[in-house]
Amino acid sequence: MVVDVRGRVLSARVRGAGPAVVLDCGGAGAGVDGGWGPDLEELLAESRTVVSYDRAGSGRSGGEARRTVAEMADDLRELLRELEIRTPAAFVGWSFGALVTQVYAARHPEDVAGLVFVDPTPTGERPGSKVMQRAGFTATPLLLRMSARTRELGRALRHMRENIAEATETVERAGLPAVPLRVLRASVRPKLPKAQAEFQDRSLRELAARSPLGEFVLVDGASHNIPWERPESVVDAVRSVMSG
Known part of the structure; x- marks a missing residue:
C-alpha cells in the first residue's frame, strides 16, 4: 500500500495480527520488496502485526530522501498514525535503520515498548584521523553510486557522517526509554584494524547498556545480513523484548 506522509508517498506493508512490530531496514531503506529476507516477516507475522516500509526516496517510496535522521523518524511516526498502528510497539532497526529507530x-519514547538493533551502525567518536574519516565517508557513497546494483544505497548514505553525528547527539542528550532492548552483533566480521574493531564492539555494547533492560547478543555464524542468514535470532529478540 502507499500512504501520503508529509508530502511524500511512502510504500508500506502490514501483515499479521497482534501487538505491533515495526521494521526499519538498512542503508537503502527498501524493506517492502524483500529487504528483510524471505522468512523474517513471515515468522513474526504468525503472532504479531508486522509493519515494514520504504523510507522516502528509496524502494517504492517517492520524493527526495530526507536529509536528517529526525525527519526520517518523524516520517515513520506519521506513517504509523496514518496506518492506525497501535502503540507502544516494538521497533527493530537493522544497520542504518538502527539510527532511525534510536532517534x-x-x-517519541511513549510509542516504544521494546527495541531490537540488528548489527547497528556504530555511533560515537571513531578512532583515527578525522581527515581520513571525512574522506572515507565522502568516497564510499560515490563509489557505491557508480554501480547500478548499489546506486540507491550510495544515494542513501551520502549524508552518513552527519546522520551518525546527529543520532549520537540525540541519544546522548535525550537518552533511550527504559524498555527491554537487544543489540544483535554479527560474529562474522570484515577484517578491520584493531582500533576500528574495538570501537565497533564497544559502541554496540554501550548501546545495549543504555537501557537497564538491555542485552548484547552475539549471533553465531552470521555476517551483517543477520535477517537473511539467521532470521530466528531476530525473532527470538523480538519475542524477548515484547514479553519482558
Whole structure:
C-alpha cells in the first residue's frame, strides 16, 4: 500500500495480527520488496502485526530522501498514525535503520515498548584521523553510486557522517526509554584494524547498556545480513523484548 506522509508517498506493508512490530531496514531503506529476507516477516507475522516500509526516496517510496535522521523518524511516526498502528510497539532497526529507530525512541519514547538493533551502525567518536574519516565517508557513497546494483544505497548514505553525528547527539542528550532492548552483533566480521574493531564492539555494547533492560547478543555464524542468514535470532529478540 502507499500512504501520503508529509508530502511524500511512502510504500508500506502490514501483515499479521497482534501487538505491533515495526521494521526499519538498512542503508537503502527498501524493506517492502524483500529487504528483510524471505522468512523474517513471515515468522513474526504468525503472532504479531508486522509493519515494514520504504523510507522516502528509496524502494517504492517517492520524493527526495530526507536529509536528517529526525525527519526520517518523524516520517515513520506519521506513517504509523496514518496506518492506525497501535502503540507502544516494538521497533527493530537493522544497520542504518538502527539510527532511525534510536532517534525515534529518543524523540517519541511513549510509542516504544521494546527495541531490537540488528548489527547497528556504530555511533560515537571513531578512532583515527578525522581527515581520513571525512574522506572515507565522502568516497564510499560515490563509489557505491557508480554501480547500478548499489546506486540507491550510495544515494542513501551520502549524508552518513552527519546522520551518525546527529543520532549520537540525540541519544546522548535525550537518552533511550527504559524498555527491554537487544543489540544483535554479527560474529562474522570484515577484517578491520584493531582500533576500528574495538570501537565497533564497544559502541554496540554501550548501546545495549543504555537501557537497564538491555542485552548484547552475539549471533553465531552470521555476517551483517543477520535477517537473511539467521532470521530466528531476530525473532527470538523480538519475542524477548515484547514479553519482558
